Amino acid sequence: MPELPEVETTRRRLLPLLLGRRLREIRHQDPFRYRHTERAAGRRVEGVGRRGKFLLLSLSGGLEAVVHLGMTGSFRLERTPHTRAEFLLEGEVLYFHDPRRFGRILVVEAGRYEEVPLLRRLGPEPLSEAFTFPGFLQGLRSARPLKALLLDQTLVAGMGNIYADEALFRARLSPLRPARSLGEEEARRLFQAIREVLSEAVALGGSTLSDRTYRQPDGLPGRFQERHAVYGRAGLPCPACGTPIAKRVVAGRGTHLCPRCQT
DNA sequence: ATAGGCGCCTGTAAGC
DNA sequence: TGCTTACAGGCGCCTA
DSSP states (O other), rough: OOHHHHHHHHHHHHHHHTTOOOEEEEEEEEETTTESSSGTEEEEEEEEEEEETEEEEEEETTTTEEOOOOTTOOEESOOOTTTTEEEEETTTEEEEOTTTTTOEEEEEEOOOOOOOOHTOOOOOOOTTOOOHHHHHHHHTSSBBHHHHHHHSSSSSSSSOHHHHHHHHHHHHHHOTTTTGGGOHHHHHHHHHHHHHHHHHHHHTOOOOOOOOOOOOTTTTSSSSSGGGGTTTTSSSSSSSOOOOOEEEEEEEEEEEETTTOEE
């Protein structure tokens, strides 16, 4: 699932392809999922940014293309059976591939996110200076289970199911723990674990799961899945203690944990 | 305020 | 073998 590391990897791969190039057209047949894309015609790409799981393309004329990959969205250099939109550049085409169609594209005036409420309430970027321990501690004053809070995007931007499970494992905290029950030392562990897991995953190009849906634009898979300690490893031994990894539903999501290490 | 459930989608895996 | 059903999940939305 594209989470922060996959979206960041996508951003880095797209940067040399898009920066300074003119976008002739964003072509598609789905004006409900891909909105106001006609505004992008003829604009030059002036920047390729990211906020949480949103990809933000700065366009000339004070516009911005907001792209969310959803669950199965990715950019490809070649057409696929699940190509849903085409970014026609001068002399090249970038294909937006999205089998399950949860992805969205929206062209807005730069910074005007009225039509993207989630983008407006997004929490701090975990790999930036904006993510501070005092702020994080403040956000933990909730009775909600840690897993729910990590997925919420308000406490911290960009975490999804994989990295929430991996971060909780590294912090040795149960996904079910009410956030406000954490002591300061535990909160510190979680804060660090979030940053470590995400930065390692970015360095390895994200995670490509067994369904192989997530790909970099050149078709290469990520490599962080080889480092997963708990995600997708139900029944396999915990790398720390050997206890079989458990899988249960927390906050409505499949959740993987070591019942012995995580308390 | 928050939890739970559904709907959106489609490919894949499991079950009969 | 071939069919049906369950499941995966990011996010919005509705209800309790």
